[in-house]
Amino acid sequence: xxxxxxxxxxxxxxxxxxxxxxxxxxxxxxxxxxxxxxxxxxxxxxxxxxxxxxxxxxxxxxxxxxxxxxxxxxxxxxxxxxxxxxxxxxxxxxxxxxxxxx
Amino acid sequence: xxxxxxxxxxxxxxxxxxxxxxxxxxxxxxxxxxxxxxxxxxxxxxxxxxxxxxxxxxxxxxxxxxxxxxxxxxxxxxxxxxxxxxxxxxxxxxxxxxxxxxxxxxxxxxxxxxxxxxxxxxxxxxxxxxxxxxxxxxxxxxxxxxxxxxxxxxxxxxxxxxxxxxxxxxxxxxxxxxxxxxxxxxxxxxxxxxxxxxxxxxxxxxxxxxxxxxxxxxxxxxxxxxxxx
Numbered sequence: 001x002x003x004x005x006x007x008x009x010x011x012x013x014x015x016x017x018x019x020x021x022x023x024x025x026x027x028x029x030x031x032x033x034x035x036x037x038x039x040x041x042x043x044x045x046x047x048x049x050x051x052x053x054x055x056x057x058x059x060x061x062x063x064x065x066x067x068x069x070x071x072x073x074x075x076x077x078x079x080x081x082x083x084x085x086x087x088x089x090x091x092x093x094x095x096x097x098x099x100x101x102x
Numbered sequence: 103x104x105x106x107x108x109x110x111x112x113x114x115x116x117x118x119x120x121x122x123x124x125x126x127x128x129x130x131x132x133x134x135x136x137x138x139x140x141x142x143x144x145x146x147x148x149x150x151x152x153x154x155x156x157x158x159x160x161x162x163x164x165x166x167x168x169x170x171x172x173x174x175x176x177x178x179x180x181x182x183x184x185x186x187x188x189x190x191x192x193x194x195x196x197x198x199x200x201x202x203x204x205x206x207x208x209x210x211x212x213x214x215x216x217x218x219x220x221x222x223x224x225x226x227x228x229x230x231x232x233x234x235x236x237x238x239x240x241x242x243x244x245x246x247x248x249x250x251x252x253x254x255x256x257x258x259x260x261x262x263x264x265x266x267x268x269x270x271x272x273x274x275x276x277x278x279x280x281x282x283x284x285x286x287x288x289x290x291x292x293x294x295x296x297x298x299x300x301x302x303x304x305x306x307x308x309x310x311x312x313x314x315x316x317x318x319x320x321x322x323x324x325x326x327x328x329x330x331x
Contacts, residue, residue: 022122023119023126026126026130027127028130031202032134032202034130034134034202035194035200037198041199041313042133071197
């Protein structure tokens with residue numbers, strides 16, 4: 001019988017566990033609001049990678065996205081939702097449990 | 103790693119890069135805190151100038167002298183935030199990266215502002231009632247200087263903002279000197295207090311500018327989000 005993904009990863013949320021998204025969520029944890037360019041500069045990801053990762057986090061409800069046009073240029077802002085903060089907290093607790101066992 | 107090619111199994115095999123996440127978090131914290139630098143610098147510069155003018159031109163015997171000083175001090179906190187949001191709006195319009203430091207809830211901000219207003223009002227009444235400008239040192243300098251200095255230092259360590267730690271330490275030391283030395287005018291302490299924010303804001307703003315300047319190398323490619331070179 002195959003164990004569910006959460007058991008395989010020791011309770012680690014696979015959505016946050018991926019290293020790039022771990023960095024993104026860590027950055028957003030410390031900010032009220034951050035825009036696409038800021039995340040690009042702090043994470044060092046490419047535009048394509050960052051867009052894809054943000055889309056996954058948004059679709060999971062971990063990140064709230066606000067799109068607008070500033071001087072006819074797209075401007076996208078991101079903020080962590082309450083669900084995202086709770087998920088990151090759970091992730092860190094699970095990671096602490098795992099490393100404690102090791 | 104290409105995000106498009108990743109799968110859940112591959113993700114699970116990756117060890118979480120805690121060091122990279124922590125480094126990015128620290129960098130984000132420093133930059134988010136530094137984003138307030140320009141507004142802090144501008145508001146504090148106006149306040150410091152007003153203090154210097156009050157000190158050199160003000161009439162100590164006037165009943166408006168003390169309220170004017172404390173009103174300007176209170177204005178520093180009130181003006182700083184609208185100025186910050188205006189600067190952020192301008193930054194976003196210019197295509198510069200935009201970030202805001204994590205801040206307390208609206209209720210907490212309102213309560214803190216109300217508490218500060220009550221404190222300033224009480225200090226005004228105490229100083230005017232005693233008819234002694236030196237009551238400043240007990241009503242404002244000691245609690246505000248030492249209390250704020252300690253909080254500023256603790257927060258600076260938490261946010262890795264070392265200029266805040268230095269500012270907090272200097273404020274504590276100067277406040278103790280002012281409290282112990284009756285010859286040291288309270289007005290000079292207030293001028294130093296405002297100047298410490300000028301320097302702190304300048305350091306934060308320069309850090310922000312240096313980071314924005316470092317993005318120029320990365321902005322060579324076409325940018326749908328409009329990174330400013």
